[in-house]
Amino acid sequence: MSLYNRRDELPIPPADAETHTTVCQYCNVGCGYNVYVWPVGRMGGKKPNENAFGVDLTQPQPPLTGLSYTESMHTTVTKKDGRQYHVVVVPARDSEINRGDYSTRGGTNALTAWSETRGTRERLKYPLLRVGDEFQVVSWKTAFQVLSGVIKGVLDRYGPEELTAKAFDHGGGGGGFENNYGVGSLFFTGLGMKYVAIHNRPAYNSEVWGSRDRGVHELNYSYEDARLADTIVLWGASTFETATVFYIEHMLNNFKGATVGEKKAAFAEGEPAEPARMVVIDPRKTSSVTIPQSIDASRVLHLRPNLGTDYVLANALARIIWEKGWHDESFIQTRTDLATFEDYKRKSLKLYQPLDEVLSEAETITGISREAMEKAAAWIAKPKAGGHLRRSLIIYEKGMIWNMKNYDQIASVVQLAVLTHNIGRPGTGCGRQGGHQEGYVRPPYPGDRPPPNVDKYIEEGHGKFYWVIGTDPYLSTPNSQYFKKRIHARTQALTEALSLHHGRGGEPGDPEALVERILEALDVTDGLFMVVQDLYLTHVARDAHLVLPAAGWGESDITSINCNSRLLRLYEKFMDPPGEAKPDWWIMAQTGLAIAQRYREEGREQDAKRFEFGKNWKTPEDVFLAGAREFPDNRVSEADEATLPAECYKGIDYAFLKKVKLKGIQTPVRIDPKTGKPVGTKRRYVYRFGTPDGKFKWYGTDDWEGYPEEVAKYFEGERKSRYPFWLTTGRSQLVWQTMYHDKYLPEKMLALPLPYVEIHPEDAKRLGVKSGDLVEVYNEEGNGNFMVYVSDSVKPGLIFAIMYHQRGSANNLVSGYTDPKTTIPWYKGTRVAVRKLSNGLPDLMQSASTRPVNDFE
């Protein structure tokens, strides 16, 4: 009767099972986990001294406080010794971040491990080379020969401008400081590449230059601040669905009043300490709104701005605060740059314009009433009884980052926080929530700012070599329908040219001759040689010439920081990678050495040396320590933490991390000038900001200019009625990113079998669709087919789509617009039409729930 294989008994790790600590491979929260590994054929007992949990398993565990060990937390793997092992991955109770809790994504960490007997058998095991237009298994030696030959050939003949790439820059599974440093060393130190894009976007940029340019790194608060805040602001962030355990364990416990004792201990004498209020700014009524509403709606404020208008709203709130005198004048005077403040007052606060006029304009643009704006301003900044400054934690994410005018959106929010001194105090902070974890350390990017749009560069026929690492742009890049067609055409042009010289004959069998043929073909066609390096044969890999198998989470030691606390921890290796799969850092180092050898053979010693960055990298720790040299001298005072890069871990080694385990250390790490010992940073910018003079730099935002032409065109002439809906996009609680692992888990594919859209009941009625039906959503950029969820999460006239899914991507529909200041796309706003394709498919109607995910009553 079960829809998938279930268990009613699980193997028990014996007391002497191998144990490791790690951190979830998925989201920004970074929950701690314990891992147990032991050979199949052995079993622990139920008494506490007979099992590695040290728990009495003869009795049922007590709810909430007991051990969570569920079916999805066990798997079996095969190691290099040819034996099978049990692997158990359970949430750790001694991790402050999650305290034994876990999310629906992290709960499947064990199931994602490579196993010959599960769907993850699809992992890439060997390098694959496209020969005769199909993939053939080759050795690493051949792979590096072809790869180094093509890269060096293109570099020597055309320069680094014809080498392009799109690569992860994240922490967590598959990323981390080690792999980032490997990628950066080859691309920047070795190749001097400018045409590199970061995994989810078309360029090499920060998503938050609007904050960093002010002297505020986006990760500045600590998880404790979510427990201490008087007001939690979620701006374009559905934290229950995308940072679930952070929301549940810390924000919601604060909202429920469970942290009032902690507040009393942390606050000033006589300062009011009450359960938090929540302000959620999101066009959708998500679960992150409706959960606290179901507890106490009087302490929840939900603002639903028109798409793209958030910075106008932020500035209007700031103006109200200014008029009411709720800003912190002495903080502004002493800690911020008064010269640039004039610009902010003029352009953002619009002090030259009467208040009523400014707010009336803001009402029209944002669709938010003045009354709601005044309430939000009060909840964020109105001092508490006794004149104590309110403590607001303002967290934003992709709703702001992937908004129209990325730079101004981010700047407007951080300036609202600084105006009200909601930074650098317990219970405050203003930063991004984060999508994934972080682990960025690389040599400097050699390109300019704003950086070039690499997607468009390749689409236009530039670049002869394209290396995609740990990302699937066929799903995740904006305007992806056109992108896919262009990449396909250009890679196919090369493939065809490889055998053209022999007519109907084959391709050169000798790798050196093949390299020569590829280079010749690249010269005479607009062909593109594409390399894809990943865990699986991803969507983009279907057009690759060379596919390289990467090691994943748990298959090599890595280190990363989480987003809510910048907590650096070691993610220990607990199993071997499949087949010949290797960590990214190793692949980058070997590619470098192969290129170096070619230069040395030509007697070009200086050129060879640039590519030997990894010649002494034997272990992941070697790479970690090499990366640390990128950071400045961190023997600085507590106040000067602001001068350090957020990730700075100089002075930390693996031995330190093995000792502190899940307790970790919060970056930036300083070496205390008095003791000479490494110390972490709980909360940033307590004393100064990250600018040369330590003062916060203000910025005057642009006036409202309407929508960019890529979207404004949909309001012209016939298009207005042809494309009557706004489309916005986002994630689902149930799955992680492109579902690269989730696609193999029946729990996930049963519940979320197809990409979906949410349609308001009124629109559904007009379109004649009901939950479960299939629709086509289309515009002049592209098309996508989706399953319908009729939902009041969206307002009439607005469609929400899951941004991508293994079976389709909403990015087909997204325009090619990017913010001219940052080259960050507006993923979350365009216009579309909808037409019904069919009623719900019978098997999906039977197995997939279409119940509303935002109704908890």
Next chain:
Amino acid sequence: MMALTRRQFVKASASGLAALGLARAGFWFAPSLPYASVKVANLANLEVGKPVYFSYPDARSQAVLVKLGTRAIGGVGPDRDVVAFSASCTHMGCPLQFKNGRFVCPCHYSMFDPAKNGEVYQGLATEFLPQIPLEVVPQSGDVFAKGVEGLIWGRVSNLLG
């Protein structure tokens, strides 16, 4: 509310094993254990949307039976709409509430669809709710619980001991 006594449980386990005629060796897919068959309801007494709580497979495990009013996976009765599940959230074991046709966890807001094999469609839980296969005696309308398909939270085996 019906509870299975320890004595009944031991008897049921023994007879289950005997019926199989072999000792268990290793793990198999659920239901793999010698569950007792226990009467938990009678069709005549069920009202749509009104849950019936009972203990199963032992006194320390709360379970819930509900007549949904619409056809469900594993449903019994003339409308194939009577289903039963473990009533412990598969996330961290909190007792679930049946509200408006589905199960909601009051602790962390996981939601499960009883018509879809206890599917998790929102929240923190990873596993679907363990469904309890039911059997109806046609003459009497008595409903019997026959096993548990999926691991009850907080246990390494659905049968304690």
